[in-house]
Amino acid sequence: MTMRRRRLLTAGGGLALAGALAACGSNTGRGSGGSGPALSQWYHQYGEPGTQQAVKRYAAAYTKADVTVQWRPGDYDRQTAAALLTDSGPDVFEVNGPLLEQIQGGQVADLTDLVAPVKDDFNQAVLAPKIWQDKIWGIPQTIDTQLLYYRKSMLKDAGVQPPQTVDELVDAARTLTTSKVKGLFLGNDGGAGVLSGTPLAAAGLSLITEDGRAGFDDPAAARVLGKIRQLYAGKALLLGAPTDWSDPAAFIQGLTAMQWSGLWALPQIKKALGDDFGVLPFPKDGPAGKPAVPVGAYASAVSARSRHRAAATEFAKWLWIDRTDYQRDFALSYGFHIPARISLAKKAAQLREGAAADAVRYATDHGSAEPLLWNSADRTAYQDALSRIIKEGAHPETELKAVLRTVEAELRRAKKK
Known part of the structure; x- marks a missing residue:
């Protein structure tokens, strides 16, 4: 079984799913090729078909920077931890479990001002583990x-x-x-x-x-x-x-x-x-x-060591705050997940009726994530x-x-x- 987005609920809960990740390379993909700075964006390996192609498409649509997507199979958390200690690590990257260590190590940027205007629109259960000392350090992407x-x-x-x-x-x-x-x-x-x-x-x-x-x-x-x-x-x-x-x-x-x-x-x-x-x-x-x-959600974070930190922050805002169409696509077109934004979950046709609608309501009303x-x-x-x-x-x-x-x-x- 290849790892899927459910990985954050199982690895975070102490369980390794049966099977191993499918072997493959890092599968880097170039972005828009625009005149802006070159940015590197990292994702852990998703198992759902089409996800990798989708995130490359999002990056290619961004015109203010040349965004390279890296698909990282294997021990993603360990790879990221090592890379963030260097100047050649990712500018924008996914994070879940190790976030506190990265915050305390000064490795991630404060995104509070970025998220503040829409903070109440995020599912609060998955936003809470991205907050430390009243500051927001990651933008929740999608909920399992x-x-x-x-x-x-x-x-x-x-x-x-x-x-x-x-x-x-x-x-x-x-x-x-x-x-x-x-x-x-x-x-x-x-x-x-x-x-x-x-x-x-x-x-x-x-x-x-x-x-x-x-x-x-x-x-x-x-x-x-x-x-x-x-x-x-x-x-x-x-x-x-x-x-x-x-x-x-x-x-x-x-x-x-x-x-x-x-x-x-x-x-x-x-x-x-x-x-x-x-x-x-x-x-x-x-x-x-x-x-x-x-509930659980990977977050998009910005490296504090990025040579283009302002540009990386602007890209993270564009993708995970502004482009609600991409956020909805990411959650529902490649597998079945709940958008991290409450307003998007309410609008999604796939989540409006029957058991799916019940699931959204339960996750909103009773959701709890690992602290x-x-x-x-x-x-x-x-x-x-x-x-x-x-x-x-x-x-x-x-x-x-x-x-x-x-x-x-x-x-x-x-x-x-």
Whole structure:
């Protein structure tokens, strides 16, 4: 499987999708050839056909600079980190996980004034992780999200209502499980890889609070993760499916009545099942709980070391602020994603009806993204603990206390920089 835009939701959540990137060169493409300065723009490798050609077309349409697009396969984050330490790195580039390190290292330009006039039009959940010390350091490009798909006919036949709480989800999965069909598919590892902080958000908690503290030092965190363990231990989960959670094949083939997957799967499910499906957020848990929808977005950033920083900033504004037609094209013509701008999502014909419209509403009303302060060490500690809780029945409170120590140490380290 080639990496797609969903990579930011999985790599950011501690999961590596099955398979590897297709091998290819850097595939550079010249821009407009205009009289302005030469700018280099980097993208990680997208898997959707047509995306590479589209971004080259956008660059070629820009007349104030000669923009070269570089398609970067392999470990994009590591490549970018190394290049930004030199004078030959990109002028404009995509960024997601390493943004805080780049901000603290003085490697990215402050884009606050650029975004300010349209700040409220961005989905605030994906904009928040691009903000540090009240300044905006990246422009969200397009949104990926995950949802709970359910088969309407299967639920109706079993007398089950679409679950609105985690307890109802557990009960529904058990009721829907038969000798031929499992009630729920959260991935072949029982959800340990994909769920990340989503259950915590459903309990009204967070990975990191807005004021920069660990957000899961609460008994509600252990309770909700214990309920995910119940699903695994109760054999209501589909395990060992031919493809993992990111592919809707198990759901389409009737191996499961409910599946957690990405918005990208919706067109394929619609084609196969017609209107016999619906989508839901991850159900809320407990009195302080709320529906949870994980969202993520790569951002366009400008290198602080660019020799043409003003021109690079102007290009980033042109492409990701001014050219709303390109933003809409990028989100919806090569795969199925939500534009980062709320106004564009509302106008998109593909997102106005049925499950797609529901998905946009859920992402807008209930979306939550990994916080800027949540780093790779935090992610690994939490991911390992979640796997032990779900698959081995480890005590949630004990596991979370160990994660808490790691996160608190990392937060102290980040704040000293």
